[in-house]
Amino acid sequence: MVTLATPPSTLDGIKRLAKAIKREFGITHHDALEEAARKAGFQNFLHAKRAIAKAPAQSYIAFVTVYWKDLGSEAPSSGRYTTEVHLKRPLSELLADGLKVGGAYLRNFKLEAPDHLEMRMDAGSQHSAMQYLDQASFTLLFISATGLVRVFRKRSIDAVNGLEKIPDSDHITGWEDPETGDWLLLDEPYISPVPGFRQEWLQAHGLYQVAPLWSGLYYPGLAVPYLISLNQGLLAKIQAQVEGIPDSSYTRGMLQEMPYGSKFVSPARIASGKPHRSRTMPFTGVRNGAIAYGGGPGVRSKWRPAWGMSLAMHATIGPILHKLCNSSPRTAGISAKVYERLNKVRSRLEDWAYMEHPSEISAEVGTKLYYGPAVEGYTTPQDSLKAIDTVRGLLLKGYRECKPRAQMLAKIESAAADLQKKICE
Structure with a gap:
């Protein structure tokens, strides 16, 4: 005898x-469906189909926040937007493998809480803030609806990169099924669908294309999305899935503008009892003999010695590093690894020189300071090692002790250690 612990609540369960x-x-299939529907609490199977179709699917709310600062316009403005997105799975589960699954449109965000994505940096205007918000929100809906993630398997990446440029394509992103490895391209040019659009090219490459009735990811409402793949079955499935994303999944319309300095604290963050994790902000001032420079919202400041080195000493170190970086790996022992470290030191010291002596470096001096035309390099590994040691000694004299100086010296000493190994071989 059929017994029920819990009446079915879906059509598949009733079937x-x-x-x-x-x-x-031993009754007919029709009569069995009718009886199953009644046991599930409906009048009949037709009533069950209609009632279940009208019932809202279970969804999980995620929040997306973007800040903007527009300081370049005639009327500078700033603010914050936060919107909610309705997903089939919790945000933390959707992004269990990290934000990389969303590709380019999530790379500027961080998971501030299990239900909240927050953009690390500021958008440059109110308009671009809304575009970032749309791109991130629609990407979450796309992943939630299709199960696709950004292309990651080597064979898929090689296949995609191996294609010659698709005619009239723009804003292409690559996606794949994490279970089967089947890949798909999302192309979003500003071109409306027309019959036979690039059909000859697609046929020549064994590809298929569909234009779903869907907003896309890059610029919802303006760019037109096309799905391209080798697999027609995958295209049909993904087209149906994106066209089936309900309008209610994403809150459209005018967003509420909030002050730039305000914070959105999501329900999951409140439930955790832990404070909101503020975005990385630039540091200003001097600390432990170093001074901060650069950076911005979402970008950490860099550091340099608070007390600069004389321009004369920069002018002495620069040509030595330039010569080292023009030295041959075969005769002077400057391998790719050694060159990379020395070149980083050269680049960073040039930045420091301009900040330390903003009004003293003329155009003529600047072209000869750390770079310039190619020069004859050192001729032996021993000469190269001696030159590196000279640079190290000058840096010790030129800068007071601080962490940026120590990091610079570590690169110099690492290059010298690699070169010394070559000499001893």
Whole structure:
């Protein structure tokens, strides 16, 4: 006898129950469906179909926040937007493998809480803030609806990169099914669908294309999305899934503008009892003999010695590093690894020189300070090692002790250690 611990609440559940009833009582499939629907609490199977279709699917709310600062316009403005997105799975589960699954449109965000994505940096204007918000929100909906993630398997990446440029394509992103490895391209040019659009090219490359009735990711409402793949079955499935994303999943319309200095604290963050994790902001001032420079919202400041080195000493170190970086790996022992470290030191010291002596470096001096035309390099590894040691000694004299100086010296000493190994071989 068919017994129920819990009445079915889905059509698939009712159909499975109908099969059991049919087997037990030997009745027709139609009568079994009717009886199964009544056991599930409906008048009949048609009533069950209509009621379940109208019932809202279970969804999980995620929040997306973007800040903007527009200081370049005639009327400078700033603010914050936060919107909510309705997903099939919790945000933390959707992004269990990290934000990389969303590709380019999530790379500027961080998971501030299990239900909250927050943009690390500021958008440059109110308009671009809304575009970032749309791109991130629609990407979450796309991943939630399709199960696709940004292309990551080597064979898929090689296949995509191996294609010659798709005619009239723009804003292409690559996606794949994490289970099967089947890949798909999302192309979003500003071109409306027309019959036979690039059909010859697609046929020549064994590809298929569909233009779903969907907003896309890059510029919802303006760019037109096309799905391209080798697999027609995948295209049909993904087209149906994106066209089935309900309008209610994403809150459209005018967003509420909030003050730039305000913070959105999500329900999951409140439930955790832990404070909101503020975005990385630039540091200003001097600390432990170093001074901060650069950086911005979402970008940490860099550091340099608070007390600069004389321009004369920069002018002495610069040509030595320039010569080292023009030295041959075969005769002077400057391998790719050694060159990379020395070149980083050269680049960073040039930055420091301009900040330390903003009004003293003329155009003529600047072209000769750390760079310039190619020069004859050192001729032996021993000469190169001696030159590196000279640079190290000058840096010790030129800068007071601080962390930026120590980091610079570490690169110099690492280059010298690699070169010394070559000499001893």
